[in-house]
Amino acid sequence: MARILIVEDEPDLALSLEEDLRRQGHQATVARDGAQGLELGTSSSWDLVLLDVMLPKMDGFEVCSELRRAGATTPVILLTARTQEAEKVLGLDSGADDYVTKPFSLRELRARIRAQLRRGSRETEHVFHFGECEVNFDRAELRRSGQPVDVTPQELRLLGVFLRNRGRVLSRDRLIEAAWGNGTAITDRAVDTHVFNLRKKIEPVPSAPRFLIGVRGLGYRFEDEDLTNS
Incomplete structure (x- = not known):
């Protein structure tokens, strides 16, 4: 079981992600804006963060940058409706590990999550x-x-x-x-x-x-x- 933080301001999508992750056996917590996401991301230990880009108070790029600046190495998957290459580069350069474009299928997202969790477990090796x-x-x-x-x-x-x-x-x-x-x-x-x-x-x-x-x-x-x- 992994502890996964969802930072998403769209209620329906946040609920759908939370329910699906719990069905997969994970523990999921939802933050409704960027500021809350950053607070939860830096105050607790997570195995993965699902981070929307377009958020109130603080966008996903800034949240991701601040998480990395605070020393967090947790894998981050950005969720966004933006498709421009420059936006993807900006997201990855802010410290994100992967980038999923909306609309996405839960099947695709599950595969991305599994890949990042496998990668995270390998990074504990020396x-x-x-x-x-x-x-x-x-x-x-x-x-x-x-x-x-x-x-x-x-x-x-x-x-x-x-x-x-x-x-x-x-x-x-x-x-x-x-x-x-x-x-x-x-x-x-x-x-x-x-x-x-x-x-x-x-x-x-x-x-x-x-x-x-x-x-x-x-x-x-x-x-x-x-x-x-x-």
Whole structure:
């Protein structure tokens, strides 16, 4: 059973989501506006947040950004009637994990929820394997082909952000927030330098990266279909 927060101001939709989640065996709580959603999201522990974009008092983008700024790592699925690509990018850049466009079927939403809950359970693990590398966060250790690799604590934190967000494009601002913290005077160029150094330590051919992929105009993405953790 998962604890799921629904932040939705449309009464009929909120009730439908709440009832369906409970039929699936989950515990569901509804917040009726953005301010209440943020308060509940930061004051309790949740396994997932379903977050409408068009909300009274505070929109979903702002709620999501504030949740991430407060240190919440709970998966967030945005619900919106907006279909423009720019809106989707804005939502993902605010820290959301997925984006579902209204109208949607409950069947589709259930599948998205299951995927995020599976992902959330994996993120509690601390040992990752990809390519010839093994990363053990409990031991603060990086090994390549079985041999220890010198890695700074900051590089390890940054690598952890990438590993726990496999397949997601992360902007430099998002990386700074997640790996360094808010209010840190880190430039985009400093992020690029850390990524460059990480590539030298994990990539078979650093000049042709296989894992840490640059996405022009957006940021970086960690990509490896064979990534495992335990």
